[in-house]
Amino acid sequence: MTAIALKFEHKQQQTLTPRLQQAVRLLQLSSLDFAQEVHAALDKNPFLEPDDNDVPGPLQSDAALPADAATDAAASDDTWAPTAGLPRGGLPSSGDVTALDLVAADVSLREYLHRQINVQPLTPRDQLLTATLIESLDEDGYLRTPLEEVGALSGIDPDRSEMLSALRRIQALEPNGVGARDVAECLLLQMPDIEDDAVRTLATRIVTQHIDRLAHRDFSGLAKTLGRSVEDVERACARIRHLDPRPGWRHGSTDVQYVTPDVVVRRVRGAWVATLNTSVIPRVKLNQAYAKLFQEHRDVQHGEMAATLQEARWTVRNVRQRFSTILKVTEAILKRQHHFLEYGPLAMKPLGLKEIAEELGLHESTVSRVTNNKYMATPVGVFELKYFFSRSMPTASGSACSPTAIRGVIKEMIERESPCQPLSDPEIARLLVRQGLNVARRTVTKYRQLLKVEPVERRRKHA
Structure with missing residues (x-):
């Protein structure tokens, strides 16, 4: 007969508080979704109010800039914003007919x-x-x-x-x-x-x-x-x-998913500079007048209002911490992948989440959340932050190469191929081996499909 016994054991276990769980959830949202969350908090929390001032200085970055170039970068920051040239409230209201009024409505x-x-x-x-x-x-x-x-x-x-x-x-x-x-x-x-x-x-x-x-x-x-x-x-x-x-x-309009970059990258006096796209940062601050009034007249019966005030403070802190983290991760990426911006995909280096996490003192999961659904606008295009991460692939010389660079090599091969005698996937794999890149045929097929290039039979043209 099995005896029933109680056993006590001391065990340390890390748990996330509800507040920290909320911060983690907000961090992985896209900036547009995050802005909606903040605006919803503005609507229901009396201790929050819109901030009509510009985004505070600490959210800007002049890292990796010469001292005299930092001022130039900050001065040119507002010129990129999509809303530049328009009043903050949007288009002026008037009784006149605008060009938008003359645009024909889509008919399904x-x-x-x-x-x-x-x-x-x-x-x-x-x-x-x-x-x-x-x-x-x-x-x-x-x-x-x-x-x-x-x-x-x-x-x-x-x-x-x-x-x-x-x-x-x-x-x-x-x-x-x-x-x-x-x-x-x-x-x-x-x-x-x-x-x-x-x-x-x-x-x-x-x-x-x-x-x-x-x-x-x-x-x-x-x-x-x-x-x-x-x-x-x-x-x-x-x-x-x-x-x-x-x-x-x-006929009819199709839902188009627009990408709004979170960070803008420019070259200023020879250095790559990252600045936050201020148009996606929710302008919110603590209503100091309400907070002071509550502190002066609070008592034990106002527990719910105290929680609302604390929630407002957490919201303001989350906004600043979120975008500060995005900017730090972007700067760390630029430090390692700036050659990509200068020379194209062939210069992309292998990069892992752990490398960025260790430099910034963050957890890998935090870096993963920051790089998902966050976008960087550069002179050569708009890229999701996670685009710059890839595993290391060894070469015949013993060095490492990224899959992005290999895709760039494949793209160049296909662009230079003869229309009458296009390269098959096995032929591309053999050419890569000659260049010291040991890539399997099935991997070549996968990369070709990612490049949206048709198979050899469909690329062949008759003389």
């Missing part, structure tokens, strides 16, 4: 199709079936749902011939190609746009019978199968590529 694909159908003399039944089909189209303008399922949604139990008639009605609308059920049908609906009869006939055969070979750019195989010259096939395929495989994209 469905709305555009409904407008065309509404002017046609249709019976209520046909109108309902056509409208149901329009609402079933996806953003590309395709009908991905079977006709039977769409008919069931109408609630009037139509037969297949009625649904096909309604679909043909939609396919006759603008934009050309809308209402197709696959890519081939979409392209065939646009064939009347090809003016040359011979080219249109050949293009129709290619799309109808050999669309797979079209996708692989197998011009020689198509020419042999169709009994036509390679030049005729290439001319027809080139005209097909001018057709629109996604007609729905012509």
Whole structure:
């Protein structure tokens, strides 16, 4: 029989307080999401108020600058901000018509199709079936749902011939190609746009019978199968590529994710300088008048207000600490990767989170959170901070190389290749080995795909 016993053990364990957990959560947010959090705190916390003054000096950085260049960098900081030249409150309000008022509103694909159908003399039944089909189209303008399922949604139990008639009605609308059920049908609906009869006939055969070979750019195989010259096939395929495989994209706006840089990097008198993008820093401060009034009249019954005041102080501190940490990490990255800004991807060095963490006295997880969803604007582009980190890959000489540099080498090889004899992935791997870079073929394929470069078959052009 098993005896039950109690056992006491002393054990040290590090735990995060709720306050620290909140700070960690806020640190990993993007700057726009963080600003929303701060603005929400402004709305509900009476001890917080907007700060109309410029961002305080300690959040700026003049590290790695000559003494006389620091002033120049600080003086030019405001010129980059996206809001420069506009009042802080935004566009002035007036009764005059502005250019923005004259911009046409985006019309969605469905709305555009409904407008065309509404002017046609249709019976209520046909109108309902056509409208149901329009609402079933996806953003590309395709009908991905079977006709039977769409008919069931109408609630009037139509037969297949009625649904096909309604679909043909939609396919006759603008934009050309809308209402197709696959890519081939979409392209065939646009064939009347090809003016040359011979080219249109050949293009129709290619799309109808050999669309797979079209996708692989197998011009020689198509020419042999169709009994036509390679030049005729290439001319027809080139005209097909001018057709629109996604007609729905012509109407309506697509959600575009804009990137707002957190840090701006400039070259000032030979040195790379990082400054915070002040437009993304929430301008918030403690309302000293309210805080002083509360301190003068507080008592034990005001525990909730005391907690609110402490929350306000933590918010102000989090804003300053967050952006100060981002700036320090950025400066540490620049110290190691400044050659990338001067010479391009080939000069990117291997860099690990641990290296930055040890220099700044931070935990690796903190550096990881800082580099996620934080962006650096440079003269050569906008990059996420984590872009500058990569593992070390050994070379034949015993030195180390970063994957970014290898991708740069691959990109240069492909840009210099012969259009008639492009390099395959195994050939690129062999050329890399000759340069002392031992990269496997599958790794070359992975890097080529990251560069958004098509396979060798699709890059090959016939003389």
